[in-house]
Amino acid sequence: MASWRHSITxxxxxxxxxxxxxxxAALGVYLGRSxxxxxxxxxxxxxLGKLVLVRxxxxxxxxxxxxxxxxxxxxxxxxxxxxxxxxxxxxxxxxPADGSAARLTSATGSxxxxxxxxxxxxxxxxxxxxxxxxxxxxxxxxxxxxxxxHHTDFLDELQRxxxxxxxxxxxxxxxxxxxxxRRGMQPVREIATAAGRISxxxxxxxxxEANVPPELAELVSAFNAMLGRLEESFQRLSDFSADxxxxxxxxxxxxxxxxxxxxxxxxxxxxxxxxxxxxxxEYERLSRMIADMLLLAKAEHGxxxxxxxxxxxxxxxxxxxxxxxxxxxxxxxxxxxxxxxIRGDRLMLQRAIGNLLVNAIHHTPPTGRVTLAVRRRxxxxxxVVGNSxxxxxxxxxxxxxxxxxRADQGGEGSGLGLAIARxxxxxxxxxxxxxxxxxxxxxxxxxxxxx
Amino acid sequence: xxxxxxxxxxxxxxxxxxxxxxAGFTADLVRNGVDxxxxxxSGEHDLLILxxxxxxxxxxQVLKALRAAGRDLPVLFLTARDQVEDRVKGLELGADDYLVxxxxxxxxxxxxxxxxxxxxxxxxxxxxxxDLELDVLKRRATRAGKRIDLTAKEFALLELFLRRQGExxxxxxIASQVWDMNFDSDTNVVEVAIRRLRAKIDEDFAxxxxxxxxxMGYVMDIR
Numbered sequence: 001m002a003s004w005r006h007s008i009t010x011x012x013x014x015x016x017x018x019x020x021x022x023x024x025a026a027l028g029v030y031l032g033r034s035x036x037x038x039x040x041x042x043x044x045x046x047x048l049g050k051l052v053l054v055r056x057x058x059x060x061x062x063x064x065x066x067x068x069x070x071x072x073x074x075x076x077x078x079x080x081x082x083x084x085x086x087x088x089x090x091x092x093x094x095x096p097a098d099g100s101a102a103r104l105t106s107a108t109g110s111x112x113x114x115x116x117x118x119x120x121x122x123x124x125x126x127x128x129x130x131x132x133x134x135x136x137x138x139x140x141x142x143x144x145x146x147x148x149x150h151h152t153d154f155l156d157e158l159q160r161x162x163x164x165x166x167x168x169x170x171x172x173x174x175x176x177x178x179x180x181x182r183r184g185m186q187p188v189r190e191i192a193t194a195a196g197r198i199s200x201x202x203x204x205x206x207x208x209e210a211n212v213p214p215e216l217a218e219l220v221s222a223f224n225a226m227l228g229r230l231e232e233s234f235q236r237l238s239d240f241s242a243d244x245x246x247x248x249x250x251x252x253x254x255x256x257x258x259x260x261x262x263x264x265x266x267x268x269x270x271x272x273x274x275x276x277x278x279x280x281x282e283y284e285r286l287s288r289m290i291a292d293m294l295l296l297a298k299a300e301h302g303x304x305x306x307x308x309x310x311x312x313x314x315x316x317x318x319x320x321x322x323x324x325x326x327x328x329x330x331x332x333x334x335x336x337x338x339x340x341x342i343r344g345d346r347l348m349l350q351r352a353i354g355n356l357l358v359n360a361i362h363h364t365p366p367t368g369r370v371t372l373a374v375r376r377r378x379x380x381x382x383x384v385v386g387n388s389x390x391x392x393x394x395x396x397x398x399x400x401x402x403x404x405x406r407a408d409q410g411g412e413g414s415g416l417g418l419a420i421a422r423x424x425x426x427x428x429x430x431x432x433x434x435x436x437x438x439x440x441x442x443x444x445x446x447x448x449x450x451x
Numbered sequence: 452x453x454x455x456x457x458x459x460x461x462x463x464x465x466x467x468x469x470x471x472x473x474a475g476f477t478a479d480l481v482r483n484g485v486d487x488x489x490x491x492x493s494g495e496h497d498l499l500i501l502x503x504x505x506x507x508x509x510x511x512q513v514l515k516a517l518r519a520a521g522r523d524l525p526v527l528f529l530t531a532r533d534q535v536e537d538r539v540k541g542l543e544l545g546a547d548d549y550l551v552x553x554x555x556x557x558x559x560x561x562x563x564x565x566x567x568x569x570x571x572x573x574x575x576x577x578x579x580x581x582d583l584e585l586d587v588l589k590r591r592a593t594r595a596g597k598r599i600d601l602t603a604k605e606f607a608l609l610e611l612f613l614r615r616q617g618e619x620x621x622x623x624x625i626a627s628q629v630w631d632m633n634f635d636s637d638t639n640v641v642e643v644a645i646r647r648l649r650a651k652i653d654e655d656f657a658x659x660x661x662x663x664x665x666x667m668g669y670v671m672d673i674r
Contacts, residue, residue: 273665280666287553288635322604323630326643351634358638414637 013177020173050144058132068093080147087140203231299423306345314339330366337374352424355417360387392436455496457487484508525566557621578613612671621668
């Protein structure tokens with residue numbers, strides 16, 4: 001991966017590890033505290049128990065000596081416990097007798113029956129103190145101390161173990177996190193591999209959508225849809241190039257043959273003139289075709305921008321009927337309808353409607369009829385070019401607006417007229433449709449009315 | 452009539468010059484914008500044919516400089532890109548007309564003549580060639596004294612020919628002038644229209660007045 005800073009795997013596993021550490025730490029602190037409190041409670045229980053013992057003994061024995069002796073017996077076997085009993089005249093009892101409890105009384109002057117932690121001679125104690133009623137006279141003071149080193153040692157060890165465990169757990173979470181995240185990212189890598197396989201020549205390839213996790217399904221289907229669009233436009237582009245090459249090759253070939261054959265032997269100037277004139281006609285056709293192809297290519301990319309003005313449709317159509325009517329002297333050519341106003345490019349619309357009209361005229365037998373009608377329908381302007389020519393098969397109708405498609409195989413014209421008409425109409429925000437029955441073939445242009 | 456051509460494409464420039472010279476004009480050819488501007492500023496030309504796409508100074512800059520210096524000679528610009536913005540820009544900068552490459556030479560010639568004629572349009576009532584006469588006001592045509600019935604468009608076509616005697620008129624120019632069809636179409640409408648006009652004014656008479664120049668267009672004169 002290029003940059004670990006942005007790695008999803010790393011970020012995910014770090015987040016997992018951090019979260020786990022936080023949870024463990026909180027838990028650990030809580031457990032430590034409860035253990036500590038529990039120990040304190042145990043200690044308090046024991047200390048207060050010893051204090052009660054001293055009081056019981058004090059109530060029963062009738063001299064300090066008897067008390068000391070009795071307590072000494074009672075405490076045999078107790079380790080880590082110190083007891084000091086002091087009367088008015090000084091120390092009555094010390095446990096253990098080895099003198100380690102000597103400073104207990106002086107260090108615990110203010111301690112009462114609530115256990116207190118106290119450091120004495122470098123050792124930790126928990127201490128309680130209280131007065132004890134005696135049968136022989138004034139009450140005496142008893143101090144009970146418990147060495148809590150065992151407990152603190154235990155807690156310290158517990159804590160150390162815990163932090164070690166925590167570190168290990170964090171590390172483990174992270175490792176597992178990385179593994180899980182990598183596994184989770186596997187489909188992404190698969191998508192990347194699949195995408196890597198796709199090149200201009202293999203646009204038909206798709207990323208399989210079957211086993212993709214739902215989080216990635218959207219991405220994959222969007223990606224596949226994009227591939228579909230790319231494939232389509234790529235296909236269109238290569239069709240376009242192939243069509244263009246083919247359509248240009250034919251007239252070029254004719255030009256070449258003609259010129260070559262003419263140059264084989266000397267000819268008189270009239271023949272040369274004829275040749276040049278004929279070449280000129282071909283050149284004209286070629287440049288017209290190139291201009292048309294260019295227009296179509298631009299239209300396909302939405303680059304045909306009509307230079308809009310307000311136009312009367314019937315006026316526009318009448319002009320066209322005037323012009324193309326010259327080709328249809330033998331036909332009945334009619335124009336009717338209301339003069340609807342639209343906003344459009346005069347030149348382009350002349351061309352679009354003109355192309356339909358020429359087509360209609362060319363495909364209608366001399367006894368036939370060609371009609372041009374303008375009408376309002378569903379808030380749109382409709383221009384209907386109808387003719388009584390032969391029916392166009394449904395199959396041909398479907399592709400009739402594609403470029404280089406000629407309904408009559410090998411028919412005249414560039415095969416671009418209808419494609420251009422459609423491009424122009426679409427650039428005007430309108431639509432175009434064709435229908436054909438035995439009696440009537442209709443091409444209908446729909447355009448938005450001027451408001 | 453002296454015409455300045457600014458065109459960097461060698462063949463196009465040379466043939467433009469030759470064609471214009473053979474059509475009776477004096478033509479100077481320069482091949483870049485800087486020379487074009489200097490020549491244009493010299494003030495000795497009646498018309499400028501200006502290619503837009505030039506090395507150094509482009510056509511727009513040349514045009515701007517000329518207009519800024521107060522040179523008001525008619526300018527016909529040539530562009531390879533058929534884009535509305537281009538046309539609008541050229542006309543806004545003060546060009547008088549434009550042609551999109553590739554164009555027919557006869558088309559260029561017709562435009563040039565129109566531009567040069569622009570400021571001296573005379574209202575002519577009678578147009579005539581040989582024994583063909585046209586009364587523009589009364590909309591009446593006669594040949595050898597015989598009245599000829601013409602449709603409105605036939606009349607307009609004949610008027611165009613008579614006004615442009617001796618000039619080669621391309622089909623697209625005729626379509627644009629007579630029918631206001633301003634796009635190239637590969638139909639033979641103009642051919643058919645001219646065939647009909649010929650049938651009326653030429654068929655039964657001599658000399659023939661309308662001549663076809665194959666691949667170029669039509670010309671009206673006495674040959």
